[in-house]
Amino acid sequence: MSETKNEFxxxxxxxxxxxxxxxxxxxxxxxxxxxxxxRHFPKLNIDEARAEIEKREKVFPCIVAPGLAVxxxxxxxxxxxxxxxxxxxxxxxYGGKDVSTQVISLEMNMFVNVMVLILSPxxxxxxxxxxxxxxxxxxxxxxxxxxxxxLKTPADVIxxxxxxxxxxxxxxxAKDVMRTDFTPLHETDTIREAIDIFATTQSYSLPVVDSVxxxxxxxxxxxxxxxxxxxxxxxxxxxSPIYRFQPFVDLLKSASDTRVSDIMQELGEPVSEDVPAIxxxxxxxxxxxxxxxxxxxxxxxxxxxxxxxxxAKFFWE
Amino acid sequence: xxxxxxxxxxxxxxxxxxxxxxxxxxxxLGGFYSHALESHQxxxxxxxxxxxxxxxxxxxxxxxxxxxxxxxxxxxxSLDIPHFVQSSSLEVILFLVGMMVIVGALRDLGxxxxxxxxxxxxxxxxxxxxxxxxxxxxxxLACAVDEVTSIIFISTxxxxxxxxxxxxxxxYILIAVLATNxxxxxxxxxxxxxxxxxxxxGLTFGDFMMWSFPxxxxxxxxxxxxxxxxxxxxxxxxxxxxxxxxxxxxxxxxRVKVPYKPGLILLICTxxxxxxxxxxxxxLGLPKNTVLIIAPLICSGIVMIIKQNRARYYIEHEVDWWxxxxxxxxxxxxxTLEYTEVDKVMADAFSKVCGTSPYELVxxxxxxxxxxxxxxxxxxxxxxxxxxxxxxxxxxxxFPLWWAxxxxxxxxxxxxxxxxxxxxxxxxxxxxxxxxxHVTFMKWLAVGLPATLLSGAIVVGALLAxxxxxxxxxxxxxxxxxxxxxxxxxxxxxxxxxVSGVRAYDENSASIPAQSxxxxxxxxxxxxxxxxxxxxxxATAYGKNEGEAIAVALPGDFTLTxxxxxxxxxxxxxxxTDAKYPVLxxxxxxxxxxxx
Numbered sequence: 001m002s003e004t005k006n007e008f009x010x011x012x013x014x015x016x017x018x019x020x021x022x023x024x025x026x027x028x029x030x031x032x033x034x035x036x037x038x039r040h041f042p043k044l045n046i047d048e049a050r051a052e053i054e055k056r057e058k059v060f061p062c063i064v065a066p067g068l069a070v071x072x073x074x075x076x077x078x079x080x081x082x083x084x085x086x087x088x089x090x091x092x093x094y095g096g097k098d099v100s101t102q103v104i105s106l107e108m109n110m111f112v113n114v115m116v117l118i119l120s121p122x123x124x125x126x127x128x129x130x131x132x133x134x135x136x137x138x139x140x141x142x143x144x145x146x147x148x149x150x151l152k153t154p155a156d157v158i159x160x161x162x163x164x165x166x167x168x169x170x171x172x173x174a175k176d177v178m179r180t181d182f183t184p185l186h187e188t189d190t191i192r193e194a195i196d197i198f199a200t201t202q203s204y205s206l207p208v209v210d211s212v213x214x215x216x217x218x219x220x221x222x223x224x225x226x227x228x229x230x231x232x233x234x235x236x237x238x239x240s241p242i243y244r245f246q247p248f249v250d251l252l253k254s255a256s257d258t259r260v261s262d263i264m265q266e267l268g269e270p271v272s273e274d275v276p277a278i279x280x281x282x283x284x285x286x287x288x289x290x291x292x293x294x295x296x297x298x299x300x301x302x303x304x305x306x307x308x309x310x311x312a313k314f315f316w317e
Numbered sequence: 318x319x320x321x322x323x324x325x326x327x328x329x330x331x332x333x334x335x336x337x338x339x340x341x342x343x344x345x346l347g348g349f350y351s352h353a354l355e356s357h358q359x360x361x362x363x364x365x366x367x368x369x370x371x372x373x374x375x376x377x378x379x380x381x382x383x384x385x386x387x388x389x390x391x392x393x394x395s396l397d398i399p400h401f402v403q404s405s406s407l408e409v410i411l412f413l414v415g416m417m418v419i420v421g422a423l424r425d426l427g428x429x430x431x432x433x434x435x436x437x438x439x440x441x442x443x444x445x446x447x448x449x450x451x452x453x454x455x456x457x458l459a460c461a462v463d464e465v466t467s468i469i470f471i472s473t474x475x476x477x478x479x480x481x482x483x484x485x486x487x488x489y490i491l492i493a494v495l496a497t498n499x500x501x502x503x504x505x506x507x508x509x510x511x512x513x514x515x516x517x518x519g520l521t522f523g524d525f526m527m528w529s530f531p532x533x534x535x536x537x538x539x540x541x542x543x544x545x546x547x548x549x550x551x552x553x554x555x556x557x558x559x560x561x562x563x564x565x566x567x568x569x570x571x572r573v574k575v576p577y578k579p580g581l582i583l584l585i586c587t588x589x590x591x592x593x594x595x596x597x598x599x600x601l602g603l604p605k606n607t608v609l610i611i612a613p614l615i616c617s618g619i620v621m622i623i624k625q626n627r628a629r630y631y632i633e634h635e636v637d638w639w640x641x642x643x644x645x646x647x648x649x650x651x652x653t654l655e656y657t658e659v660d661k662v663m664a665d666a667f668s669k670v671c672g673t674s675p676y677e678l679v680x681x682x683x684x685x686x687x688x689x690x691x692x693x694x695x696x697x698x699x700x701x702x703x704x705x706x707x708x709x710x711x712x713x714x715x716f717p718l719w720w721a722x723x724x725x726x727x728x729x730x731x732x733x734x735x736x737x738x739x740x741x742x743x744x745x746x747x748x749x750x751x752x753x754x755h756v757t758f759m760k761w762l763a764v765g766l767p768a769t770l771l772s773g774a775i776v777v778g779a780l781l782a783x784x785x786x787x788x789x790x791x792x793x794x795x796x797x798x799x800x801x802x803x804x805x806x807x808x809x810x811x812x813x814x815x816v817s818g819v820r821a822y823d824e825n826s827a828s829i830p831a832q833s834x835x836x837x838x839x840x841x842x843x844x845x846x847x848x849x850x851x852x853x854x855x856a857t858a859y860g861k862n863e864g865e866a867i868a869v870a871l872p873g874d875f876t877l878t879x880x881x882x883x884x885x886x887x888x889x890x891x892x893x894t895d896a897k898y899p900v901l902x903x904x905x906x907x908x909x910x911x912x913x
Contacts, residue, residue, distance in 0.1 A: 230477045230570050232433040232470070237425035237627065238576075247571030254567050262483070266751035 008134040009161040016084040017154035026094035033084035033117040072118040113149035125314040133176040175273035178303030187261040217264035333374040341367035361653040383646035404652020415613025421635030428580025444555035456500025464501035482558035502727035503533040510699040518719040521595040536772035651700030660704030686725030691732035716787040734761040796865040807888040816858040818879035868898040
């Protein structure tokens with residue numbers, strides 16, 4: 001990669017940008033973007049790219065914000081990221097006819113106005129994530145998606161990204177890999193409420209905040225289990241006295257009276273959002289935790305990074 | 318001794334190592350050049366002091382330091398391999414291995430779970446009741462298994478209850494630890510120093526039950542009462558939180574019916590096996606404390622057969638090999654003090670400071686071992702002190718001295734937060750609890766010192782009061798040990814003395830001054846003597862070598878003989894330095910030696 005390419009706009013070429021797209025079928029728009037990239041990068045294997053994109057779409061949501069789809073894949077042999085953009089003032093049906101091939105956020109619909117196709121080198125996960133991070137910053141304002149959708153020419157699109165001056169960071173930070181879409185627990189929540197939240201969000205652990213939003217601790221399913229099964233009960237090799245989960249009766253009886261604050265653990269050393277992302281890997285390994293809580297400069301809750309999500313970003317996202 | 322962070326800075330390491338080296342060299346060279354110690358003695362002392370300081374500064378590296386210290390001793394000829402093997406007290410190590418396996422099995426069987434559930438499910442629970450029961454359980458568990466095991470399990474109980482009541486567990490942990498340390502003096506299983514003192518001092522389980530356990534109980538309840546007073550505010554808070562929780566229909570822990578019989582049977586069998594060691598040894602004609610040492614091995618062996626799937630786990634994970642190897646090397650290093658006869662030097666110094674009166678020796682030994690154990694691992698202290706008491710036992714009644722050492726070593730652990738392994742373990746567990754308040758050195762001292770002063774006063778008072786009831790055990794003496802040059806002063810010391818024969822008293826010998834016999838008159842050849850209401854005759858007992866002879870007062874019906882005899886009786890020093898005979902033995906019993 002050229003050392004001078006350190007802004008998102010540096011990866012954009014007018015020939016790879018289509019404005020005023022009228023085709024409503026997302027799959028066809030995808031094909032169009034791939035063709036554009038093929039013309040610009042003749043060595044690109046379109047079929048391989050399409051297959052990888054579809055594989056990722058089954059696992060990760062490609063509609064990352066209302067109106068914005070970012071289909072992407074990491075391919076071997078690429079020397080630099082390839083980006084193609086389709087803008088439509090109308091809508092592109094990203095869901096297509098066969099919805100089952102799409103993983104779509106429950107809160108978003110299938111219709112988008114901007115599609116950004118990103119193909120990154122497989123061997124450089126850092127670069128891929130940096131590009132994704134820059135794209136996320138470019139569209140940090142939800143209104144900008146609509147704005148880009150209505151741009152008339154590729155030059156306008158490039159100019160939009162240039163204006164933002166979103167520079168590629170020297171290295172990824174925690175805030176580039178954390179997720180912010182989660183619901184923290186409140187210390188006054190009951191265990192019953194916490195169980196419901198864990199169940200619906202399919203989380204393993206969640207940060208606990210107080211009434212003003214300050215971090216107070218972290219509660220996990222393991223803490224609930226520990227509450228049911230005090231340590232001394234686990235000393236026994238033969239657990240037959242509790243084969244019928246007798247200790248759980250105690251918890252379930254008091255679930256509406258026991259607060260999250262009764263079971264939560266104190267927060268370990270919080271991780272600042274500005275630490276290098278690689279530091280998170282070290283923390284995962286050294287602290288043997290499956291989730292890290294990220295705080296902003298003021299020490300307030302900023303995001304979460306789970307081990308699974310972290311690995312996904314680097315290995316297969 | 319303290320656990321430092323996982324990495325030590327180079328600066329810390331070098332500075333502490335230099336201090337260690339400086340102190341060791343000062344002690345060694347100072348002792349040598351002041352002519353107080355010979356060369357090997359100086360090396361032994363220097364290495365021993367170095368090891369003590371090493372455990373203070375580098376607790377994590379204590380085993381490495383023990384390895385190196387032992388190497389220095391062997392290199393310098395201060396210890397040889399056979400004596401190393403002999404001094405390492407393998408019997409004590411094996412005893413502890415057996416007990417650790419049994420503890421693992423007891424945990425598997427749910428015994429400790431049952432104990433915790435029993436306490437947590439007590440009816441009409443209050444703060445005072447909870448603390449008292451927990452403390453007593455802590456002490457008795459320490460008696461039955463060991464102090465570290467006890468504090469681990471009791472701490473878990475306290476954390477469980479305090480988590481439920483949202484209380485700071487620190488005061489309750491402190492109380493439990495103090496009780497554990499006190500309880501560990503009750504039997505020889507409670508603390509490694511107990512079994513070590515038991516084997517070195519020839520004390521039986523029955524001796525512990527008769528003398529140590531009751532004194533421990535009195536001390537325990539006194540200290541509990543003191544602690545309940547000191548922590549009365551916390552207890553009030555405990556009561557309020559508990560009542561509030563109970564009023565909501567909530568419990569302190571899930572109610573679970575835990576099977577307890579297998580664990581209880583195992584514990585009872587083990588304790589009975591250990592307790593019956595003395596009668597068994599007498600019956601089978603085995604040397605003293607033989608069965609004591611192997612009793613846990615028998616029980617743990619049976620356990621490992623019954624629980625074959627856990628046998629390897631018990632040996633690999635329940636036995637704390639790191640600590641046991643450290644103890645073994647520690648004993649060996651302390652054994653050097655005996656090998657190089659530093660113990661004699663120390664015993665002489667003790668005698669000069671304290672004389673031979675138990676009213677001075679008992680408080681002095683208790684105080685010294687308590688203060689020493691407050692700052693240094695009590696095992697180190699006891700390992701060094703035992704040879705001294707063995708030396709003192711040659712001339713004074715040693716029974717109360719062993720108890721003074723035991724109680725001092727155990728109770729001294731309460732003075733400071735680094736005083737015992739149970740303290741360190743409890744503090745380590747507290748540090749991991751976010752709800753626990755930090756315990757500082759002074760905070761601990763503020764509670765530990767008064768508790769130790771109270772329990773110490775009880776112990777010293779009890780030992781001195783019970784001293785007349787304690788039997789004097791015969792010291793095995795010979796002509797070399799009673800010579801004037803040894804500086805020993807015998808005053809009615811029960812002794813066993815092997816002689817080559819007994820002949821008529823040499824009439825040309827100087828008479829024996831009355832002071833040495835507390836009879837009020839001078840003793841001369843041919844005069845009628847009465848001891849214990851029986852007539853005695855003055856005679857001379859001689860040894861194999863020319864010049865070996867002591868004066869003896871024989872029962873009137875004794876026949877003089879040139880055959881070897883073992884004479885048992887009361888030994889008295891003759892005060893005059895130019896007296897022909899250094900001591901007078903008032904003989905109670907004369908037997909031929911056992912055939913070898």
